[in-house]
Amino acid sequence: MTEPLIDVRNMEISFAHGFVKAVRGVSFQLGREKLGIVGESGSGKSTVGRAIMRLLPPTAKVTADRMTFKGTDILAASEKQMMDIRGKQIGLILQDPKYSLNPVMRVGEQIAETYRLHYPKAGKKAAEKKVLEMLEAVKIRDPQRVFRLYPHEVSGGMGQRIMIAMMLIAEPEVLIADEPTSALDVTVRLDVLALLDELIARRNLGLIFISHDLNLIRKFCDRVLIMYAGRVVEVLKASELDNAQHPYTQGLLASLPSIENPPARLPTLTRDPSWLTQPTIGVPS
Numbered sequence: 065m066t067e068p069l070i071d072v073r074n075m076e077i078s079f080a081h082g083f084v085k086a087v088r089g090v091s092f093q094l095g096r097e098k099l100g101i102v103g104e105s106g107s108g109k110s111t112v113g114r115a116i117m118r119l120l121p122p123t124a125k126v127t128a129d130r131m132t133f134k135g136t137d138i139l140a141a142s143e144k145q146m147m148d149i150r151g152k153q154i155g156l157i158l159q160d161p162k163y164s165l166n167p168v169m170r171v172g173e174q175i176a177e178t179y180r181l182h183y184p185k186a187g188k189k190a191a192e193k194k195v196l197e198m199l200e201a202v203k204i205r206d207p208q209r210v211f212r213l214y215p216h217e218v219s220g221g222m223g224q225r226i227m228i229a230m231m232l233i234a235e236p237e238v239l240i241a242d243e244p245t246s247a248l249d250v251t252v253r254l255d256v257l258a259l260l261d262e263l264i265a266r267r268n269l270g271l272i273f274i275s276h277d278l279n280l281i282r283k284f285c286d287r288v289l290i291m292y293a294g295r296v297v298e299v300l301k302a303s304e305l306d307n308a309q310h311p312y313t314q315g316l317l318a319s320l321p322s323i324e325n326p327p328a329r330l331p332t333l334t335r336d337p338s339w340l341t342q343p344t345i346g347v348p349s
């Protein structure tokens with residue numbers, strides 16, 4: 065088997081002053097595929113994504129038997145190595161571009177600055193040309209005009225395309241998208257997802273897609289990790305979700321609203337303490 069892009073084994077994360085561990089015994093490998101991480105609020109999805117980028121605050125204590133990006137030990141890497149991995153090799157797309165873009169800098173200049181950070185030898189003109197190409201690649205009409213806009217002048221959907229352009233311009237091999245479309249309207253959301261899908265396939269990237277929306281993950285991803293209380297309780301192909309074994313996964317599926325057969329009442333999920341200790345379903349032992 066070829067080396068995975070990301071290999072995580074037995075990751076544990078706790079925060080100073082936290083009562084319980086935020087992440088417990090999480091293991092997974094990412095290849096050139098779309099891997100969804102789904103779970104309710106507080107289940108630890110975002111914490112896993114940030115730990116891989118080593119972006120957690122100093123109050124977080126992260127341990128793992130193995131945590132590598134293309135063989136590089138993320139926990140042992142120097143800050144200089146991490147600066148190279150972050151952005152250039154692993155891109156992070158967050159929910160709301162408003163908080164990720166600098167409000168007082170034109171969007172084109174921000175993307176160009178990102179490019180030159182990763183490719184310091186690139187001249188100003190070459191960087192601008194690359195930005196315009198990238199804006200076109202994310203299907204922004206009239207890239208010349210958009211280049212000169214400030215973040216407050218762009219809509220949510222356009223902002224997310226700009227973020228995608230900014231993350232892809234350094235040509236990373238992995239993208240971590242944390243609720244990338246949650247702030248968007250349904251139709252814009254579908255457009256942005258279709259765009260992401262196309263870019264990931266064309267560039268043969270690995271994607272970690274973090275979301276609480278099982279319906280979305282099911283349509284968009286190849287494989288799904290189901291997280292509950294800091295643990296991965298089940299791993300399965302998205303196409304096999306209907307055959308999920310874990311009662312939590314089954315509960316999540318049963319609570320999805322259906323237009324065809326709307327239930328009189330949505331079921332409530334009964335949680336079993338044994339879920340906190342059982343081995344992950346779907347992982348060959």
Ligand SMILES: Nc1ncnc2c1ncn2[C@@H]1O[C@H](COP(=O)(O)OP(=O)(O)OP(=O)(O)O)[C@@H](O)[C@H]1O
Pocket residue numbers: 079082086103104105106107108109110111112121123276
């Ligand atoms: N900086 C922090 N300091 C202390 N505790 C934290 C911090 N960040 C996360 N946590 C805790 O870690 C646990 C997991 O949080 P995390 O944000 O990863 O969950 P999540 O599944 O991504 O939820 P959401 O969908 O709401 O973002 C929670 O109990 C949370 O309170």
